[in-house]
Amino acid sequence: MSSVIASTVAEHHPGPQTQERGQRAVFCGLTSIIWLHRRIQDAFFLVVGSRTCAHLIQSAAGVMIFAEPRFATAILGERDLAGMADCHEELDRVVSELITRRSGINRLFLVGSCPSEVIKLDLETAAAKLQAKHENKVRISAFSGSGIETTFTQGEDQCLKSTAAELPALPSGEANLVVLGTVSDIVEDQFRRIFDDLGISNVHFYPGRKADDLPAVGKGTRLVAAQPFVGETVRALIERGADIITAPFPLGAEGSKSWFEAISKAYGVDDARVQQTLELPYQRAKRAIETQAAKLKGKRIHFLPDSQLEIPMARFLSEECGLTINEIGTPFHDQLVMRGELARLPPDVCIVEGQDLDPALNRVREARPDLTVCGMGIANALESEGLRTKWSIELVFSPVQGFDQAGDLASLFAKPLIRESILEVGSWS
Numbered sequence: 024m025s026s027v028i029a030s031t032v033a034e035h036h037p038g039p040q041t042q043e044r045g046q047r048a049v050f051c052g053l054t055s056i057i058w059l060h061r062r063i064q065d066a067f068f069l070v071v072g073s074r075t076c077a078h079l080i081q082s083a084a085g086v087m088i089f090a091e092p093r094f095a096t097a098i099l100g101e102r103d104l105a106g107m108a109d110c111h112e113e114l115d116r117v118v119s120e121l122i123t124r125r126s127g128i129n130r131l132f133l134v135g136s137c138p139s140e141v142i143k144l145d146l147e148t149a150a151a152k153l154q155a156k157h158e159n160k161v162r163i164s165a166f167s168g169s170g171i172e173t174t175f176t177q178g179e180d181q182c183l184k185s186t187a188a189e190l191p192a193l194p195s196g197e198a199n200l201v202v203l204g205t206v207s208d209i210v211e212d213q214f215r216r217i218f219d220d221l222g223i224s225n226v227h228f229y230p231g232r233k234a235d236d237l238p239a240v241g242k243g244t245r246l247v248a249a250q251p252f253v254g255e256t257v258r259a260l261i262e263r264g265a266d267i268i269t270a271p272f273p274l275g276a277e278g279s280k281s282w283f284e285a286i287s288k289a290y291g292v293d294d295a296r297v298q299q300t301l302e303l304p305y306q307r308a309k310r311a312i313e314t315q316a317a318k319l320k321g322k323r324i325h326f327l328p329d330s331q332l333e334i335p336m337a338r339f340l341s342e343e344c345g346l347t348i349n350e351i352g353t354p355f356h357d358q359l360v361m362r363g364e365l366a367r368l369p370p371d372v373c374i375v376e377g378q379d380l381d382p383a384l385n386r387v388r389e390a391r392p393d394l395t396v397c398g399m400g401i402a403n404a405l406e407s408e409g410l411r412t413k414w415s416i417e418l419v420f421s422p423v424q425g426f427d428q429a430g431d432l433a434s435l436f437a438k439p440l441i442r443e444s445i446l447e448v449g450s451w452s
């Protein structure tokens with residue numbers, strides 16, 4: 024993190040902040056293909072990698088045997104890795120076969136991995152050449168999901184950034200709103216209804232359900248993030264003239280209300296109309312959270328760095344569910360996208376950016392929080408020591424944004440605690 028960012032963070036969050044560098048335990052960016060391929064329903068993701076990469080994707084996706092998945096791995100063999108074969112020729116063949124076989128695919132992403140990066144396979148150039156060859160059939164672009172360059176949710180940022188240059192220019196004098204970051208279809212539909220009621224039109228979700236749902240971008244574009252891991256794409260769109268709206272993320276009743284209020288303010292929507300539109304869903308969300316909050320109140324939670332959702336989740340849990348935050352570990356702390364969150368955190372909470380696995384785990388063992396949010400690889404070890412955990416990957420896979428999902432979001436954290444209390448009651452000791 025640069026010193027500029029560090030000083031800006033200090034401006035917004037008065038509490039302690041540190042950085043750690045050391046061993047990490049986080050999935051690579053290939054993991055993001057799992058939710059991206061569900062969201063962009065006519066896209067295909069071709070990983071150029073090893074058998075390990077193929078294994079990761081297939082186990083993370085839990086592919087059913089009869090399914091025809093929209094992702095695959097072009098496996099680099101020993102001859103490729105030793106530089107004895109022409110990888111471009113092979114890639115050309117695989118892509119041609121794929122395009123012939125899968126006529127419903129409108130966008131092909133070539134996804135780089137550690138092995139393709141190590142042998143310096145230039146996938147961007149390969150994508151441009153393949154695009155020229157298959158011009159009328161499919162759009163082709165490339166991004167990196169390699170574990171050397173990316174962690175887990177950063178894969179989505181790289182994917183979106185890879186198409187940012189293709190976004191058409193917004194005609195001068197026109198205005199639009201771009202909601203950035205994957206949300207589920209159900210969340211998009213709910214958000215669209217609220218935007219309609221607020222009188223906000225020309226709204227685009229990026230990524231959209233279809234690969235060619237590409238929003239126009241220019242001086243009249245307002246940009247709001249729905250996910251915290253889209254910082255590089257935010258910057259690419261700002262360079263194209265878009266204005267970012269500072270808001271907390273739409274998580275929980277308060278977060279969702281503030282998110283819509285910030286957007287409404289940027290559009291100059293009348294206050295009475297905003298309150299009238301938001302009041303009912305807001306009250307409904309508050310009631311849904313209350314039933315879960317009773318199980319969460321007074322518990323202590325610890326976040327290990329994984330998804331970049333840690334700061335907004337900690338805000339939601341302390342602000343709306345009465346949890347005490349022990350520590351917020353986050354792999355990256357992007358002050359531009361987190362600006363709407365930091366001031367709402369408890370002032371004394373410690374934010375740790377980056378990871379050094381052993382000291383981070385020792386702090387969890389020492390504090391023995393009621394719940395630790397962490398990656399799947401760490402969870403089992405902590406559970407075996409009698410600590411309750413929540414996989415952070417579930418927070419990315421589940422529809423959690425917006426008023427109607429607020430109760431479900433709280434219940435994701437309540438479930439492991441309820442499970443523990445049932446085990447305690449049922450225990451023979």
Ligand code: SF4
Nearest residue numbers: 051076136137169170
């Ligand atoms: S991209 Fe790298 S870290 Fe990810 S599965 Fe492949 S080899 Fe492993």
